[in-house]
Amino acid sequence: MLAVGSGGDVFPFVEVARALVERGLDATVLGPKRYRGAAERLGIAYQSIGAEDIFAEVFDGDEVWDPRKGTAASWRYYSAAARSGYERLREGWPISGTLLISSSFALAARLAEERDGYANTTVHLSPSVVFSGVAPPRWPASSIPKQWPVWLKRTLAAAAERFALDPTLMPFINPVRAELGLAPVRHVFSQWIHSPRRVVYAFPEWFGPPASDWPNCGEHADFPLRTAKPAALPEPLQTFLNRSDPRPVALVTAGTAVQAREGWMPRCVKGLRESGIRVVAVGPHARPQDSSADLLWMQNAPFEALFPRVQVVVHHGGVGTLAEALRAGTPQLLVPTAHDQFDNADRLQVLGLGSTGRADWAPGDFGSAVRGILASSSPAEFRQKVLARGVGRVDGAAQIAELALRP
16 A cells, blocks of 8 residues: 555555455555554554655645645655655565555556556545546635536636646656656646556545546445544543533544644634533644643544544544544534645535535634534434435445455
8 A cells, every 4th residue: 555645645545454454465554654653553564655854844834735835735745755655665565466555646656557567556535636627626726617518617627737737747747757767747637646457436426426537447435434443532531521511512623634733723712612612622733731621632532432422523624534524423514725625525515414614714703603503403313314325334445455456
């Protein structure tokens, strides 16, 4: 498994590795060193994919979370990890008898597939990664309206790739290709990132229906959620949740990809508390010293055990967090800032399974939105509506493993 990006991009591949190990196969994840400990605690072999200094600069910086600068910033890391990851792959695993399962931007796998003949399966965790002129996703900076005629959407999507995406991405990938004796490539996002052998969409079809211009070799699986028994909630969290207090509890998280960025979270926490909502705030920038009777800060928490215990989840729109909240049947407010988050939020709102907020909201806006969500339907009615979708009933990671193993 080769995976690059945040924890939400990497941990699904740890689950796929788990499914392969359960089949009696050797499985190793190559990913950012930051997540090695979490994988090894689950008994999964894990190695650094390299470019750790670039990873820290990019994912702990600000530009990667900017709607207009995020693509170039992230591809700076992806291209560096392509070089180091390709070298480690060639040094550690023979072509014969090795199967690669790679995330969307684990470019080392695509290079090894094209240059050396490794068998590879590309796994896309969210629909927005699949470029389409027929059903264009919601992009962070600007988007093509879905209601426009198909001919116009195709024309605009092709222009976006020719004049914006390719000029941004080609300078990152083509120098690496040249070092390996490969010709320059165009249509990087719409064509090259997909393995011609097999593509897996790691989300159910009702969440991301395939467009007619998606890869012909693509198949759907369910969300690759954790299947292990949920970890016990830490004692401070248990105490906070068990406190005799009639006020609803909200979980607020902006993801765990970065170490310092707070963004909209402090304003959200302030607004919820002022609206009479108790808050569990989770993130690497947590300030436990600021915890009180209506606020608990934590650096991390077992979401699969926590989500069923709260009345609403406010989060950044990462597909893993979204899917975990769906499995729990808990209402959610998504506050997207970059990458696939806007498209994820749009899809969930259209399905009537979530609401969308804005990162520039004032505290009172967050409080009003969450109060509105809590008042919109009874918890039992909403849970029944969400659980009817069947999220978590099928082992998505095992489905991905099965699809990748097919001849």
